[in-house]
Amino acid sequence: MGRRRKPKAKTYELEIESLSHEGRGIAHLEEKVIFVSGALPGETVIADRTFSRAKFEEADVKEVLKPADNRITPKCEVFGICGGCSFQHLSSEDQIEAKGNWLKDAFAGQAKIEPKHWLDPLQVESWGYRRKARLGVRYVAKKEKVLVGFREKKSSFITNMNRCEVLHPSLGNHLEDLAHCIEQLSVRSQVPQIEVAIAEKDTVLILRHLEPLTAKDEQILLDCARELNITWYTQSGGLDTVKPLDQPAVLTYSHPDHDIEMEFLPTDFTQVNFKLNQKMINLALDMLELNDEDEVIDLFCGLGNFTLPIAKHAKHVVGVEGDLGLIERAKYNAEKNEISNADFYKADLFQEVEGFEWFRGKTYNKALIDPARTGAIEIVELLPKLGVERLVYVSCNPATLARDTAKLIELGYKLDTAGVMDMFPQTAHVESIALFTK
Secondary structure, eight states: OEEEEEEOOOEOOOOOOOOOSSOOOOEEETEEEEEEETOOOTTTEEEEEEHHHHHOOEEEEEEEEEETTOOOOSSSBBEEEESSSSSSTTTTHHHHHHHHHHHHHHIIIIISSSSEEEEOOBOOSSSOOOEEEEEEEEGHHHHHTEEEEEEBBBBBSBOOOOOOOOOOHHHHHHHHHHHHHTTTTTTGGOOOOOEEOOOOHHHHHHHHEOOOOHHHHHHHHHHHHHHHHEEEEEESGGGGEEEEESSSOOOOEEEEGGGGOOOOOOTTTOOOOOHHHHHHHHHHHEEEHOOTTTTTEEEEEEETTHHHHHHHHSSSEEEESHHHHHHHHHHHHHHTTTOSEEEEOOOOOOOOOOTTTTTTOOSSEEOOOOOOTTTOHHTTTTTGGOOOOOOEEESSSSHHHEEEEEEHHHTHHHEEEEEEEOOSTSOOOEEEEEEEEE
């Protein structure tokens, strides 16, 4: 794919008609669709063109001439520059309403259907929720200054930011301190990024470094760790080089309503929003209507985030996941929480699976699937063979959920219930949940 060429400068006045599924305002001009970042329906704006094609253009708001009634003042001073957020000019209530409309549009457009029941949106706090992130790092030699933060929109540059309003406060309030720490390192120009993993009690930062750390560098990091109450891990190459600088941290999050504590590694996938995750688990279990006769399968189970709570309310549950490390942690967490009715298997769910032990000759009356953005079309087609009568589908992409819904309907399932969950407030990311019954 070629690089996006910068178009000739153009500024225009636009009337914003609607909101795209990426959270951008939509306008029309000279038979072209214009997608305008930072604009809301009903507004009149002055915008600068940033990208041009034959049938559409992209632009950024330069000035709002006539604001929408629901426009609010962004909380963050670098909103519009930083690529981490796209929705701070809209209240959290209006954000989740927009996301609900995108899900409705996806169902109507691809599956030609809507659920029998719509759930009320699931929300928790809108700020300071984010516990997983990748922060860019750059040493600006001319200013002898290190920048730590999210990248600017459509750019490789690091946003010049002192704090982040969506990152958990244990780190979001200390970006300037973090930058000052890295400024003191001999390898400061060879640190491209920091991976963030914030548990309920510990904050781990994985420092990616392209040159070896000196003994003095390590001491600077250890002093910083004590000051900020964090734990440094280092990464000199691939994932197999990630290791604690000093003592490893034991990272955990909990499902308090189910008396479960989950352990995870800093590199493991976990949900970014712990409080929303707790509510999502409870909602999914309510939708499954579990009882002590149920045989349940949890596909794309990860660490067992859903599997172990399900086990507390079902006869037996099987978790299947493609990442061996996550399966090992899921088994460990089951043992740690004294759960004996959960079994875990490694399998690539995008490949042939009918020969696997957990599939061959087995039946499960209920299922939960929580796939990546690409959806689960391959495994969805096999659900009838497993005997699944009740399915809860957790999705991070309305388009692939709608596509898979069309297949499920073709297979004889009905779309009973659906709704959105605000896993990523201030962004256009849509997390949703749907119930299908035979």
